[in-house]
Amino acid sequence: MVKIYIGESPVDAHIVCGLLNTDHIDCEVRGDALFSIQGEVPFDDSTAPYIWLNEPSQYVKAKRIIKEFVTHKTRHKADWHCIQCGELNEGNFVICWQCGEPYTPNSVT
Numbered sequence: 001m002v003k004i005y006i007g008e009s010p011v012d013a014h015i016v017c018g019l020l021n022t023d024h025i026d027c028e029v030r031g032d033a034l035f036s037i038q039g040e041v042p043f044d045d046s047t048a049p050y051i052w053l054n055e056p057s058q059y060v061k062a063k064r065i066i067k068e069f070v071t072h073k074t075r076h077k078a079d080w081h082c083i084q085c086g087e088l089n090e091g092n093f094v095i096c097w098q099c100g101e102p103y104t105p106n107s108v109t
C-alpha cells in the first residue's frame, strides 16, 4: 500500500478517493475515523484522512488525477453546468450537488 494523498477533511479525502475509483484505481481512505476526535488530540499527520493506494503500479495515474483535482479546486471559480444533469453549480463545487457528477473542464459554460 502506498500513501498518495492527505485530505483537508474526511469529505475531501472521500471525494478524491471516489474520483480515483471512477478511473478504476484501487484505493481507500484511512484515518477519517480518527478525524472525529480532533480537538482532543493534536492535529498532525497521524490524525489526517489519508488515501492509500492498494496497487502501487497505478501511482502515476492516480497522482495525475489528484493533481488535476487540486489544480481545479484552487483555481476554478466560475459557475459550471453539470454534463450529466445540466444543473448549474457554483464554482467552488468540485462535484455536482444535484447528481454527484465530478466537474470536468467540458462543464464550463
Ligand SMILES: [Zn+2]
Pocket: 082, 083, 084, 085, 086, 087, 096, 097, 098, 099, 100, 101
Ligand atoms: Zn449533475
